[in-house]
Amino acid sequence: MKAIIYRDNGGPDVLQLVDRDPPVPGPGEVRVRVAVSGVNPTDGQARSGSTSPMGFPEVTPHLDGAGVIDTIGEGGDQSRIGQRVWLFMATAGRPTGTAAEFTVVPAEQAVPLPDEVGFDVGAALGVPALTAHRALTVAEDGPRRLRPGALAGRVVLAAGGAGAVGHAVIQLARWAGATVISTVSGPEKARLATAAGAHHVINYREGEPAAAIREIAPDGVDIVAEVALGANLALDLAVLRTRGTISTYANDGGRPVELNVLRNMVLNTRLQFLVLYTAGSEARAAAAEDVAAAVGDGALPVGEEHGLPLVRFPLDGTVDAHRAVESGAVGKVLVDVTGTDPAT
The missing domain is CATH 3.90.180.10 (Medium-chain alcohol dehydrogenases, catalytic domain)
Known part of the structure; x- marks a missing residue:
């Protein structure tokens, strides 16, 4: 698979596009084929080392994203294969963020995304x-x-x-x-x-x-x-x-x-x-549940007409996506990873 990685803290130029084997989900985890990855200021802070030093020899960045579950870890609910989801906190204590064609997250951090809601919306949820x-x-x-x-x-x-x-x-x-x-x-x-x-x-x-x-x-x-x-x-x-x-x-x-x-x-x-x-798992879980309800009610649309312009980059343009966030781009910076969204 194609993935963005960095091996040292620093500016956007430490990001590299590489080929990697797709990650394998363990018990309690799901693997997601990422369609759109969301970029937040916190992703740049983690990359630069301003919040904490690297905890892994190699990191794929980005906390947020959206895509489709394609593999379930041992003991998980196999019926979720093929489910459209939005992801949050993908790199919290893990090296596998959403700036890759596949990522692995705990199952509860892959939240169902209604069929009528685009991956752009899903990738813009998460941290914000x-x-x-x-x-x-x-x-x-x-x-x-x-x-x-x-x-x-x-x-x-x-x-x-x-x-x-x-x-x-x-x-x-x-x-x-x-x-x-x-x-x-x-x-x-x-x-x-x-x-x-x-x-x-x-x-x-x-x-x-x-x-x-x-x-x-x-x-x-x-x-x-x-x-x-x-x-x-x-x-x-x-x-x-x-x-x-x-x-x-x-x-x-x-x-x-x-x-x-x-x-x-x-x-x-x-x-x-x-x-x-540091908000705690209970607060994050409650927030994810309530946000999912708001998404289901159509309350969290994105795009210029809804007050949040989308600034898009391809996966091989992730360096420029990070630069855009750091330069104060108005709107939501997204990285298109694996093609189009059938809901849009």
Whole structure:
């Protein structure tokens, strides 16, 4: 099979296209013929070694993807052969990611994908959608699971609604019944956040964004899903309701976070940091189940018309795909691995 691998940490140029024998699934595992591989910032961080050193002599990157199960490990449910699935956390503690014609994952990390839902959607789920679910389910008095109506009466602020996670926050929050506000940096990103389903979009570079948000939510925002905590904390606190939650999954821009302890004490702020690797298997499993339900309801479409442009590369262009992610490409970067999707 064709596969992308790297043997040393470094920039995108450490990635190589090679021929390898297809992996063989063990007990509790499935092998998937990958159709589309999703690329996330975390894939580049793992490749560069910025998060942790390599744990294997050779790694095939990418956590997320979508394809068809073609082999089941010993003792597994053989009826799943031929099932269309989306994959998450493929390289968590393993060397076999989705940037290859075949990959092997634990069976529970291959989630059924409805026949009418394209592989592009499946490959765009994973890290963004599960992160968004986590951001929306950590509030002290909020739901631990998402379903239609679970966030009814709540106001969610999706910072950076044109990004992959922000896009998923908007879609999941709206599916769950919240009023969704998104902050963006300009008209083009405002268009994307609106297409994703945000009820209100605020350009944080114009006027008085806190006043604009308070006009929409006079009692304050219940949950902020935050992508740039250092840059946005002052705005978040200006619009957060008492006992509200700031769920932060990134600090884009790297600005240091200065915390006014007394102000947060008075607000009873919940400041929740989150990353999927350490969220725990129970939280990840619940997120995957709820995201699958949202996919089944048609709540997580992708593409320009749905607020998430797709930026595509062939498998032998994976180096360029990583460069695109690192240069801040707007939308979702995908790698086409093994041909077309019959659902599209």
